[in-house]
Amino acid sequence: MPGNTTWNFSRKRFFLTLGLSILIWLVSGLAQVLLNRGEFGAYIFGMGCEITGYPIAQCVSSNQTLRILLTYIVNVFFWFWVIHLFWGWFNKRGN
Numbered sequence: 001m002p003g004n005t006t007w008n009f010s011r012k013r014f015f016l017t018l019g020l021s022i023l024i025w026l027v028s029g030l031a032q033v034l035l036n037r038g039e040f041g042a043y044i045f046g047m048g049c050e051i052t053g054y055p056i057a058q059c060v061s062s063n064q065t066l067r068i069l070l071t072y073i074v075n076v077f078f079w080f081w082v083i084h085l086f087w088g089w090f091n092k093r094g095n
Helices: 011-035 065-094
Strands: 049-051 059-061
Touching: 011 049, 011 065, 059 065
Parallel strands: none
Antiparallel strands: 049 059
16 A cells, blocks of 8 residues: 555554654653653753653753753654554554
8 A cells, every 4th residue: 555654553653642642742741841840940041951751750950961862752752652553543543
């Protein structure tokens, strides 16, 4: 089937899933700040702390760029697969 990726879904669905996973990850970062004000006060007051969002919620020093990027990638990867699996489950139930 033209336009399919390795995971057997269209390019459009891949990018839609990726976009939704990034959006959910960004919202989870906002939730992390709002739910943990005491722990992440350094971030809120500009003390050099990067939040990472959920499911790996950390307050990482801004100097640790590699650790921050890896945590971001793992979190987005997690949300991508959650969305992908739920999407597949709902498609099977609909058929």
